[in-house]
Amino acid sequence: MTFAPALTYAFEIRARIDPALHIGHGDGERLEFTPITGGDVRGPLLNGTVVAGGGDWSATRGEVCELEARYLIRADDGAVIDIVNRGYYRPTADGPDQHDGPVRVTRPDEYFRTQPVFRTDAPAHRHLAETVFIGLAREQDGHIVIRCYALD
Numbered sequence: 001m002t003f004a005p006a007l008t009y010a011f012e013i014r015a016r017i018d019p020a021l022h023i024g025h026g027d028g029e030r031l032e033f034t035p036i037t038g039g040d041v042r043g044p045l046l047n048g049t050v051v052a053g054g055g056d057w058s059a060t061r062g063e064v065c066e067l068e069a070r071y072l073i074r075a076d077d078g079a080v081i082d083i084v085n086r087g088y089y090r091p092t093a094d095g096p097d098q099h100d101g102p103v104r105v106t107r108p109d110e111y112f113r114t115q116p117v118f119r120t121d122a123p124a125h126r127h128l129a130e131t132v133f134i135g136l137a138r139e140q141d142g143h144i145v146i147r148c149y150a151l152d
Contacts, residue, residue: 007149009100010133011043013116014143015050015071020058030060036071039143045150046128048075056144058089065089067114079122085135085146087114098136100147112137114146 016039023031039050054071069085089112097108106112114135118128135146 006152007134008152009043010045010148010150011041011047013039013041013050013073013135013146013148014140015039015069015146016143017056026059028061032058032060034058036069041073041075043148046073046075046081046125048073048081051080056085063090069114075122075125077122077124079120079125081122081125081128082119083116084119085114085116087112087135087137089137103147104138106136107138110138116146116148 016037018035018037020032020034023033025031034056036050036052036054036056038052041048041050051072051074054069056067056069059066065088067087067089071083073081073083075081089110091109092111093109095108095111096106097104098106114137116133116135120126120129132151133148134151135148137144137146
């Protein structure tokens with residue numbers, strides 16, 4: 001019998017971004033920083049705002065972009081939650097055009113996946129720091145939108 005892990009929709013992060021800042025070129029690599037200037041989080045497991053001041057460091061080698069974003073979320077109850085979100089972006093010719101109900105969560109011409117990790121000592125949100133999440137990401141209207149799923 002084959003076992004397949006289940007995913008449960010948790011929330012969607014809409015991080016507003018400014019244009020990327022070029023940091024430099026390494027040996028076959030381009031390094032950039034993209035400021036995160038705000039946004040919101042909505043879903044059954046978390047609601048709140050993205051705090052301005054974080055950002056996304058990206059290292060691009062060829063067509064593959066390795067991402068590492070760090071920012072804060074202020075939950076609607078006032079709790080502050082730290083997030084480190086690592087992942088990859090690359091163009092692809094054969095990716096699926098995925099939907100979660102009526103919501104388009106990926107585009108067929110790109111692979112854009114993340115793994116957010118949360119830290120907080122707020123009792124109401126401690127479950128975030130004790131759960132593995134994956135994110136399906138897309139760019140939309142000046143935001144990076146990450147639809148997060150908990151691995152059951």
